Amino acid sequence: MACASLLSLNQTLDQILHPHDQTEQPHIIRSLHEQVTFLLSFLDVSSPQNSDKLLGLEERIRDAAYEAEDIIESSMSDQIVSESGSHEYRTESHISNQIVLEWDQKFERLQKIIQELNSISDEVLKMRERNEIQVLLPSNSLPAAASKSRSTYKSVAVGLDRDLMEIKKLLTKPHSELVVVSIVGMGGLGKTTLAKLTYNDSLIANHFDVRAWVVVSREYQEQEVLKGLLNSLRGLNHESGEESIEKLAENVSKSLKDKRYLIVIDDVWRMNQLNQVKSLFPDNNNGSRIILTTRKSQVANRASLLCPPYHMSVLNVEESWNLLHEMVFGEERWPPELEKIGKMILMECRGLPLLLVLIGGLLYKSERTLHYWKHVARNIGSKIDDIEYEFGILNLISFIYDQLPHHLRVCFLYMCVLPEDYEIRKSKLTKLWVANRFIKPDRSKSLEEVAEEYLKDLVDRNLILVREWSYRGEIKTCGIHDILRDFCLMKAEEEKFNLDVSYLPKVHYNLRQVSIVTDLKNQIPRLALTHNCDLRVRAVTFFFRNSPNDIHLIKKFWLLRVLDALTIRFEEFPVEIVELVNLRYIALTYWMKHRFPASIAKLCNLETLIVNPGKFRSIFNTSFLPPEIWKMSRLRHLLFMRSYLPYPTGALKGGSFVPLENLQTLSNVINFRWTKEILEMMPNLKKLVISYEHDGRTEWSSYCFDNFVHLHQLEVLKCIFFAKCYIKYQDPLPVNFAFPQKLKRLTLSGCRISWKHMTVVGSLSNLEVLKLKFHAFEGPEWELNDGKFRRLKLLLIHMTDLEHWKVDETHLPSLQCLSLRYCYNLVDIPSGIGKIPTLEEIELCECKTSVVTSAQVIQEEKESLGNNGFKIVLKDKDDTNISS
Template identity: 65%
Template sequence: MAYASLLSLAQTLEQILHPQDQSLNLHHTEQQIMRCLHEKVNFLVDFLDVISPKSSENIRDLEGRIRDAAYEAEDTIESNMSNQIVSELEQKYNGLQKVLQELASISEDLVKMKEWNDIEIVKPRNTYPSARSTNRSAVVGIRDEIECVVNKLTRSSSDLSIISVVGMPGLGKTTVARKVYKEPNIASHFDVCAWATVSQNYFEQEVLSRLLHSIRNLNHESNQESIEKLAENLYKSLKDKRYLIVLDDVWDKEIVLKVKNWLPHDCIGSRILLTNRHKNIASYVDPNCYVHQMRFLSDYESWSLLQHLVFGEERCPPELVKIGRMISRNCGGIPLPLILIGGVLYKAERTQSYWIYVEEHTNTGLSIEVLNLLSFVTFSYNQLPHHLRACFLYMGVLPEDYEIRRSKLIKLWVANRFIKPDRSKSLEEVAEDYLNDLVDRNLIMVRGWSYRGEVKTCCIHDILRDFCQTKTKEKFNSDVKNLPDVHDNLRQVSMLTELKNQIPKFDLANNRDLRVRSVTYYFHNSPHDILFVKSFQLLRILDALTIWFDKFPVEIVELETLRFIALTYWAKHRIPSSISKLRNLETLILNPGKLRSIFNTSFLPLEIWKMSRLRHLLFVRSFLPYPTDALNGGTFVSLENLQTLTNVINFRWTEEVIQMMPNLKKLVISYEHDGRTEWSSYCFDNFVHLLQLEVLKCFFLGKSYIKYQDPLPVNFAFPQKLRRLTLSGCRLSWKSMTVVGSLSKLEVLKLKYHAFEGPLWESNDGEFRRLKLLLIHMTDLEHWKVDETHFPSLERLSLQYCYDLAEIPSGIGKIPTLQKIELCECSTSVVTSAKFIEEEKTRFGNNGFQVVAL
């Protein structure tokens, strides 16, 4: 955390030395000490950037001193800044002088260690190779185990039965289960497949919700329902269907019994697949269950896996083979250490000296039975460059087996100031690089991929999470089960369990100086439980999406250091104008919960235009006032840092407004036509001036949600950087499609609810050169004329509720990149043409092509 604490302090100092708010000007003495601090901090950041990971052990004590000094300086500065009394910094002058002296002493010690060769300096290099982890994944050593489990699941027995995959941590139980779950034989054998990760600490509602989400693709808001209602919905979803239910990471036999009792027993060959560490869990529920014991990899399999993780399809250089075999043998036939060490070697220099160094540090001399997996995690962590360490350790804040969206994780890293600014990239882009690097090192697992091959959701292995929590327990993170244990050094607080009236035991009167910077709730608690955060005067992150508020908790606007807020509340009350007091706020996420109607609209105050540091505004439905006063010489400023704006209603995109949001990258908007307002007043043609826009979703609704409004005038114009476009309810003519087809970087196009209308669509040459995904949902299209040259990069075609379409053009089937066609409620002739394309693809050797009925 030394590096991260320095980065955070550097950004705080930068903000003070170059203030946007001129009322925060410093006196000469204060400016001098801030500049000296900034200089020392930047020196240490640059020094740590070039220290070899092999030197980590030698500077461990110095890292602790760096972290403590940086925390002390930033706490001192922000404590005074939050009170808006800058002159009081003089009262802390002596304290900051001591910090300066400490940083100077550390700098001298680092320079001496370098001169004495105790520290190895490495030349900075590109840490983000073009090859991605997905290209290095392989089923090595577990193919036979996958086939065995598939055979047991699909055998002829008609009774509901249980198959249990058992083994010690790190043997790959979940990997086998996931591979089985995605096997084509499983998809064709079972009518319904559902997955729920249970974990050590589980809630029955959450397990049911995850199963339903897996079946119906419902949002997690369904876990607000009672257990009885959720169980009833699960039963109805599975009745008279052959199903496969996967319960991953099961610790408690009772949950297996309960899930079995919730399911229909129709004697048609349904199955429950478990992964767990102990054999007796499944046998408690079903004495006749099949237990599949995971085996250890052989030396040959271990080396094969390690080679593939490091080199992919390339061959290992001959001079590294012998050392590599020794390294793989040190991993004891357990996949997890092999995966971790594979990540280390993949990112490191491929020299004999470094591989010998790795072999020496992985040779524990222990048997498989007592092999310490944490030692491999520790070694992998120590090989991380300093800029990645805090981002990795932050994963310990998450609940066990928790999948977090990439976009949210990146926003949290940025809000925590873990990301080093880069003049050529935004903080979010740099954070994306960090995430990809950690994925390449196999320290973060990807659970979902986007159509563009980007990480969509990710998580961390239980053993790695244990390491993160142990590593950061004193200074960084706490899984708060007993609030009186909160101590002065704590920086991150995670509410991983329900509080159950523990707040009254927590005496805040004597804890006004707590240095907590982040509070995150992962389970449902009372809105009153959140009020204790008022005592955390330096709080940066408040993630309380699991808590339901009747109104905006106005108390939090006094926490001026807040940078990230995520709340769930019934938005019948306006967001108070006092939110503009949060002058450091970067991300605001508001979720209305279950009620997603017109009666639950977030009304933003006009003062939102004063919050110049905002980067992301995410809502389900919101009204953003037009900044009239700002354009008439008011005290408003532009939202020049705003990158994300989602679900705003009926907003006018005048040139003046677009100039106030020049860096917008993602925009989700909707228009509800009242029959009186002219479409032209919304200035759709000005979209073309959003020069940084990459994602646009635009929805049009008529006065009635059933009857569509009049077609839009053809005055759309889109910026050339656009990569993803969703249009809904526009009722444009197919002849207007050339406006979309000419977008040179467009990769995803979704056309929903009569976005385009008319019986004929004739595609043109030279259009949609990069399009990978095309979705057409609910249209009156009858004939589609296209050949393979019109969509040369198309990988996936999805047709939904296209009742009038006669067939899928044969030219679509000739596109060499096409991998999948998805059909939902289409005509028989469309299904027939899709099957014909599948047969043709198979005949020409493309066995990976799929036609899927949604």
């Protein structure tokens, strides 16, 4: 946490020492900045083997940096609030000038902090002189082969082939009754991995009509389990948050009626949990199955009388060696000089897959020297006295944590903020890391790009698990193993980093994160009476559906940076939060149309604003943004279901608006004109979602679609066009529609352009995902040309009048998934599609029987060539989305 506290303080100081500010800054601020810079540089090059020696120093660095940041940010916040009555726009340099007046009061405390940091720096220099601290040198860096993320070719199935075969036999036995197959074993044996391998097996997928996966976990919430089941059954995020438990249960039962189903109930801890979930599943007397994973033998024994529990065991020596080899070297050979010490490390892991995977991740990302591997072997032996005891595993995880580069530690610990078995989108996680100031700036990359590199590093170390990959081979969602989360919770409390709200009366002064995973009703009196009213909390995350009134409690946290309140349903903007001028990240959920107040411009530090529509996704979930939004120069991400963004006319007349040069994401704006002046105000936009309601009078050309080509950094574009009053036939878009060459993902809907103009899309050399929805292109025939769509991996065609499609394997050489939905007129899938070597899946919904037949012919041809991984997925009418 020393590095995290210094990184955060350094960014605060950088904000004051603004490069465009020509005024003289207080010497004390520059002196503090110098000390922070020195200590950050030291931690960057400090070897993980220094952990024990530096423990005391790191605690002192953390506490000093936290205190300095509290002093400086409270002064900045006070100054901004004092000026909030003025309508004049305040630049960062103006704010920093005013802050000078506050330093007199703070000088003495800051001077003591600088003396403390000076003392720490002196100790570091003395330890270096005595050679007590090892420094990472370029020669100790990873070999070139290890610099690339290895995530795509890790084999989680190593050592599980025998188990997989047995579970498949149990699932496909000719018993018509509903049977529960229990997988039982201690934490870390790979129960969930085995269940996932079984669930995704092509033989199993074809054997059952429907499949669903739900996680129960220790923190059991019946409504969340039911929602999870419906989401899994329907293959999408079903907005059922406000439905009653009874209604959700009824929908689950209806979805399974008369179908042969496979349900995985992962991580069951108590028998009453199992009984509640099992009661939802009808016995259709057709061979339906339930897979149960649990650590508790008594739960597994009582789950089913028809099938004894399947007990997982540790890996034998050969399996352990194969798994460790895969984790560390992949397809490379094991270096002979490391083989003997590798076998010593192997024996210390005692066949437990979790330990082998964690140690494998550590060795993969560390220097491949005999000296370091001996260091690892010694520590493993001393940390694990008895593999049956969970504290032994936690001790080992603690050693692995100490080996992490300093900048990764806080990102890993942040995972304890999430509830058990929680799945978070990569895009959200990286935004939260950035808002919390965990990321070290890099002039050549955006903060989000650096955050994604941190995430990939933690994935390569097997400390964060990828739950879902996109078709582009990128991380989509991720989570953390229960045992690793237990460690993070323990370490976070030790580091004064995170606590659940129920422990607030016990909080430390330096507490930075608060997660709210329960109903606050019973906590309000305790919160009101707590002696720590002046908390320095920087982030509050709600995971429980609390009342909108509970947002008033947030005012206690007056230095708050992150407010994630998506689980609270608001009817109007909680205007009181505009006084929390340190906020950088706000996520809210609205029920209806709402207007943001002009006072939102007080949040001059705001970087991310997310508004979720909640249950009802319609025109009633519309955000009306004020003109003052164009004064918020630090904005990086604006995400809405629907929003009206006012045109900045004042900016074009020399007004006080400023360019939104940091803006990367804008989603979803309605009927906005993309003039040259607008493009110049947001030059770094990477993701854009826009919608247009055609009224029959406005000319399409007035929206300047041809200007999109000038958004040179744009990688994701989604354009939705529809007629008011739902008129089916509207005017097609002009054919001079133009796109930037960096585009990787494109979604078009309702354009009604002729297929012959598809060349404007096919010429995008970087395009990997293309979704064509609701007559995006029209006409009975589409013939592809050579040299187009060279990198396309996912093609979705949704609701079109297309009848014949001429294509061969040379046209879509990288295609992995083809999705055809509501293509009622399409006669068949061209046979050339089946010859594409990369094709893994064809997804069909509401297509002719002849289309299904042609897909089956392709599958037979694939299987005859030995490609048994290819699959056909038939979707129900309710499924209207495919993830990318």
